[in-house]
Amino acid sequence: MPFSRRHLFATLASGAIASHVARAADDTIAIPGKRPMILHNDRPEDLETPVRYFDSWLTPIEVFFVRQHLPRPQAINPESYRLTVNGMVSKPLQLTLDELKKLPQFTVPATIECTGNGRGFYSPKVPGIQWMRGAIGNAEWRGPRVSDVLKMAGVNSSAAFIETDGADVGLASTPDFVRSLPMNKAMHPATILALSMNGRTPDIHGFPVRLIVPGWDGTSSVKWVVRVSATAQASTGFFMNPGYRYPKYALPPGTPARPAELEVIEGMPVKSCITAPEDQQKIALEPATIRGFAWAGENAIERVEVSTDGGSRWRDAQLSPKKLPFAWRLWSLEWTPADPGYYTLLSRATDTAGRVQPIVSPWNPSGYLWNAIDRVGITVEKSA
Amino acid sequence: MRTAISIAGVTVLALVALAADEATVERGRKEAGLACTPCHSLRLVQSQRLSRAAWNKELDKMAGWGTKMTDRDALLEYLVANYGDDKPPSPPAMSKNGFTPGKQP
Numbered sequence: 028m029p030f031s032r033r034h035l036f037a038t039l040a041s042g043a044i045a046s047h048v049a050r051a052a053d054d055t056i057a058i059p060g061k062r063p064m065i066l067h068n069d070r071p072e073d074l075e076t077p078v079r080y081f082d083s084w085l086t087p088i089e090v091f092f093v094r095q096h097l098p099r100p101q102a103i104n105p106e107s108y109r110l111t112v113n114g115m116v117s118k119p120l121q122l123t124l125d126e127l128k129k130l131p132q133f134t135v136p137a138t139i140e141c142t143g144n145g146r147g148f149y150s151p152k153v154p155g156i157q158w159m160r161g162a163i164g165n166a167e168w169r170g171p172r173v174s175d176v177l178k179m180a181g182v183n184s185s186a187a188f189i190e191t192d193g194a195d196v197g198l199a200s201t202p203d204f205v206r207s208l209p210m211n212k213a214m215h216p217a218t219i220l221a222l223s224m225n226g227r228t229p230d231i232h233g234f235p236v237r238l239i240v241p242g243w244d245g246t247s248s249v250k251w252v253v254r255v256s257a258t259a260q261a262s263t264g265f266f267m268n269p270g271y272r273y274p275k276y277a278l279p280p281g282t283p284a285r286p287a288e289l290e291v292i293e294g295m296p297v298k299s300c301i302t303a304p305e306d307q308q309k310i311a312l313e314p315a316t317i318r319g320f321a322w323a324g325e326n327a328i329e330r331v332e333v334s335t336d337g338g339s340r341w342r343d344a345q346l347s348p349k350k351l352p353f354a355w356r357l358w359s360l361e362w363t364p365a366d367p368g369y370y371t372l373l374s375r376a377t378d379t380a381g382r383v384q385p386i387v388s389p390w391n392p393s394g395y396l397w398n399a400i401d402r403v404g405i406t407v408e409k410s411a
Numbered sequence: 412m413r414t415a416i417s418i419a420g421v422t423v424l425a426l427v428a429l430a431a432d433e434a435t436v437e438r439g440r441k442e443a444g445l446a447c448t449p450c451h452s453l454r455l456v457q458s459q460r461l462s463r464a465a466w467n468k469e470l471d472k473m474a475g476w477g478t479k480m481t482d483r484d485a486l487l488e489y490l491v492a493n494y495g496d497d498k499p500p501s502p503p504a505m506s507k508n509g510f511t512p513g514k515q516p
């Protein structure tokens with residue numbers, strides 16, 4: 028009996044799934060300002076970039092990924108906007124947008140990647156947005172340094188963190204999105220309050236003011252910033268603890284986190300992805316270009332190797348010229364397949380600190396920091 | 412004969428159990444529409460593939476964040492039946508184009 032009941036029930040359940048899939052395909056919606064994106068969630072917006080768009084060093088805003096924890100706040104009026112700077116400062120400030128624009132402006136090219144990018148690759152599955160390769164993008168961010176704003180406010184030398192709050196607020200009892208950043212990273216010359224992204228100010232990406240923490244996980248780069256407070260201790264809110272923490276010691280896959288052994292994520296691992304050809308694509312038996320991106324958090328990319336035979340032999344890919352900390356390098360490799368058939372393509376990045384992408388990305392209960400050697404399968408077909 | 416009766420009995424029992432499950436799952440589907448959607452679209456739910464224990468933990472988390480559930484047991488049955496970790500992942504949906512060159516939203 029248990030078997031037949033389970034079998035019948037599974038049949039029913041698969042029918043239910045089919046109807047949901049059909050509905051998901053039928054009622055897709057347009058996100059203003061965005062080209063077609065992988066739609067994980069439309070309210071609030073969680074949009075993944077299809078890998079075919081990763082063919083330029085700067086990711087166009089119209090295809091840049093979006094991760095919202097909370098509903099987007101109402102568009103902020105630039106005239107009435109104020110940035111509160113308070114806490115352990117001698118001169119609390121209420122800065123207008125014009126005052127922020129009058130401070131020295133710096134351009135920082137930086138890759139932003141969602142902490143959970145690649146979560147969909149983990150097995151066993153973990154809860155959260157099931158991002159694959161595309162919760163990442165590279166942009167030029169421009170604005171004043173956080174350090175200049177803090178100095179203007181007379182920050183106390185014993186303050187150890189800044190706490191940053193965005194204009195978004197939680198629904199029901201959902202916690203407010205507040206993040207803390209160690210003072211040494213806040214004072215880094217590349218840490219800015221961005222007033223533009225690739226020369227524009229789209230509110231879906233957190234403008235008029237977005238904190239940019241280069242080389243760290245995207246969740247550090249708080250959107251719609253309305254308050255920066257100098258503090259002695261890190262925030263204890265959900266989005267600092269237990270949210271966005273990673274096991275200090277690797278756990279057996281599928282086992283629960285040990286709360287006392289979770290640490291705040293700082294920096295990002297070395298990583299590369301193959302963006303063309305795409306997984307399970309069919310290509311003709313003729314010269315092809317394999318391409319992708321690689322980045323390494325606070326380091327620069329030193330090398331990307333590609334294998335077209337499942338990892339027996341590796342060749343160095345060509346890298347895009349700008350070798351910068353915080354920003355990705357695009358890479359490519361010309362390849363002429365010798366025969367038709369199925370090929371497993373792999374990419375492996377090495378950074379300037381000598382870190383090498385692993386074969387296996389450590390499983391963790393929240394599915395963060397996926398950085399295993401990337402792998403796509405393609406079929407090469409005889410030309411007609 | 413005894414075997415035939417026994418099989419018939421088992422079938423009836425199975426159908427009763429199935430009907431109960433179906434009704435519960437349907438109640439859970441309605442509950443998802445009521446309880447989850449005030450804060451987020453159902454896509455967030457439908458893209459997950461979790462074990463019963465993991466779904467239960469998610470419901471604990473959501474209850475802690477103010478989600479009002481009137482039929483939590485049915486909601487859990489619905490989630491496990493449709494989005495359990497034994498189900499294949501659904502293909503991703505794509506948004507329609509919302510971009511007009513030269514126009515910033």
